[in-house]
Amino acid sequence: MHELAAVPLAQFRERIVAGSLAPEAWLEASFAAIDASESEVYAFIELDRAAARRRFAASARGPLHGVPVAVKDNIVHRDGATTCGSRILEGFRSPYEATALRRLETAGAFILGKTNLDEFAMGSSTEHSAFGPTRNPLDPERVPGGSSGGSAAAVAAGMAPVALGSDTGGSVRQPAAFCGLVGLKPTWGRVSRRGLVAFASSLDQIGVFARRVADAAVILGVIAGHDPNDSTSSLEPVPDYAAALASGVGGKRFGIIAEALELLEGEARRRFEETIATLRGAGAEIETVTVATLPHAVAIYSILANAEASANLARFDGIRYGRCAGAETLEQLWLASRGEGLGPEVKRRIMLGTFALSAGYLEAYYGRAQRARATMRREIAAALERVDFLLTPTTPSTAFRLGEKIDDPLAMYLTDVFTVPANLAGIPALAIPAGRSEEGLPLSLQIMARPFAEEEMLAAGGWVEGVLG
């Protein structure tokens, strides 16, 4: 890894001002890292070096001047295409840019390129991209996780210091875990979803990949805040997240979820218990709490996320933008454009969601899942009254091999069991590297916190990072 990766973002600007680093240092390091491994990793769907140079040259002289950001290709920008990893968006050009990207550009950062993802962010391995899979830079035989696998791989391979992804059920935290990175999912409403192509609107949130907690805090501080173009974005003031890191965890209490522990086996369980013992040894107050519905998280999520997806993805109709199949009638145009343009996983989810909302099944599936979600929210809120943070492993296992779960949708969904609860409850969560497995693959610890407690969560994350690092 090149030496720039060791420079915290907050110091990059200082070094440029002091003259010890050139503003284009990261741009050139990105291109060198891309030359070294992109042909194997395939992190980017769109990577136009001339366009990246042009965006860098035009970038604002702000605190992030010279910082390249890799962006998941379901977050729109006017410059270049947005594919969502799907054939159905062939030829689509966004007429506006996402608020999160506009804010990064205002702060001086520039968009390096658009990264690969499971089609419409539906997947946990980035194997469901219409443009081919991304590979894990730490072991190319393994998946980088998903759905934001391209963004995770780009940061893990040193192609960018930070990246944006989207997290609907763990799509930032799970790939961060598989690639040995920090992954941040903010509170629902903390970051504007304007320009994030909708999957499940009550769960979607833009998140951050970084090499260290402090860098994630810097980026969150830039992209967070109310946006008149997203009425669900919160009016809560945006604190100085980066400054909060210094506050530590004095007097804070952590909770381990008993039901999560029961789902862990073998090395995963042993290593999680060791991590908890290490944190205890370093002075953390840790107790056990319960979230009885946790083992049902994936079942609840499968119904609700896909019900919302079936409605959101109705917009891809072959009429207003994207791929259009030739047809004699309007009905045939819809059927053929969507039939040809959407991949098997997206179709499966639209079908599941449509079924759960259809006459005769609405109450037995959607209604029941909504009530279970409400129960889970209450259980998590009650646990977070007893303790300040909840700790789980980010994933039940380390990065799996390409092809290992592609023919077993349910096994793929179950990899999200620890990340889905934070989306269902709308709370912030942070994945932090927690050593390596016997096979040498990254392990990861997840910290969840109360809504809008990102300051405290990042401070705790910084402390945990220091203890486990």
Added chain:
Amino acid sequence: MITPDQIRRIASLAKLELGPEELESMTRELARVLDYVDQLAGLDPGTAAEEPAPATPLRDDVISRSLDPATVEANAPAFAHGHFVVPRVFGGE
């Protein structure tokens, strides 16, 4: 157990064309996922109602610019006289 006929009906509602092989695999895979989510039937039914969506801040009710027709047209597969063009809606079958 979900049947191929039900899958055909759902695909029609979802406006998805499925080939014979897709129909077969979709029936099998959906059956398995639905069997898995049926675990929710065993949850305590006394567990209270769905929560209302949280209140969202609304912007002032003032007119602002929306996309101009030329921008919309640039993305449309077929566009004429300020409108999207589609095949005939009635007839055919």
